[in-house]
Amino acid sequence: MASIRDVAKLAQVAPSTVSLVLNNKGYVSEASRKKVLDAIEKLNYVPNELARNLYRNCTNIIGIVVPDIAHPFFGAFIRFLEVALYKHNYKIMVCSTIERENAEHELVDMLRRQMIDGIIMGCHSLEVDLYDNVNKPIVAFDRIINNKIPIIRSDHAQGGKLAAQAMLKAGCKHPLQIIGAKSVTTPAHLHHATFREEMLKAKVDIKDYEMEWNKFSMDYFCQVAKEIFERYPEIDGIYGSDMIICACYAEACKHNLKVPQDIKLIAYDGTLITNCGLLNITSIVQPIEQLAQKTAQMIVSLIKNEDIEKEVIMPVFLRQGDTC
Secondary structure, X not given: OOOHHHHHHHHOOOHHHHHHHHHOOOOOOHHHXXXXXXXXXXXXXXXXXXXXXXXXXXXXXXXXXXXXXXXXXXXXXXXXXXXXHHOOOOEEEEEEOOOOOOHHHHHHHHHHOOOOOXXXXXXXOOOHHHHOOOOOOEEEEOOOOOOOOOEEEEOHHHHHHHHHHHHHHOOOOOEEEEEOOOOOOOOOHHHHHHHHHHHHHOOOOOEEEEOOXXXXXXXXXXXXXXXXXXXXXXXXXXXXXXXXXXXXXXHHHHOOOOOOOOOEEEEEEOOHHXXXXXXXXXXXXXXXXXXXXXXXXXXXXXXXXXXXXOEEEEOOEEEOOOOO
């Protein structure tokens, strides 16, 4: 492979001139620039991207931390995020923390050592102090880390209110909501808190079922659904995230319960799986594509040392289906 010195020799210029042309920095006469470009073409020279990034003190790589890439919500988020960051000339490195104890530590260490340019943190880690004193570009996706790190999220309070209103309108009297582990510091708890508040305002008793921390497999969700129907036979409505509601729908069928006549279901997220069954599941939809685009803009702006908002909240909406 041709080197930068080979290009300089053929173009009869200094290697530093070739570097200036490649990085489009500094002054180079048009005559010298043409010589360099002609030499690059003749030698079929391909710049060493690693060396160029070291010179520019950047990698054009952003780390993404999520619990599980197989989860429909995070899978969709990563897909849209990759497209959005590509338009800013960035590539992504995805870190899934499920069943990988030190994965998050390794990514933060890579950021400290300038092996990546920034991190988008969206996992359910309990070690938020890991990010203390890391003065590098970090955006928190639906996580509360510290008051220095900006956060982007959906309007969860609005989502909880919409779900409660739909359940009440459908005549639900004995609802149950399936909530995530309270040990995780996430604003997503707001939609459950608001759902509960709205139900109590309407003088409707509500039950909560708290799931275990950092468990996202369908086997686990099916286990939870089975336990709920055995423990709470009186419930006539269930509210929870997409995958657990799909599991509850399957379990309701096993108990010969008709949806929505006997039991009503509302999912939170509104990913593609809520529209793949015999019934379209009534859902509170998070705008995943817009969340990804805004997250990409935030991390790129941070890398460029541009001013950004400390918190960005995106609206959600109710998509009426067949289950409530």
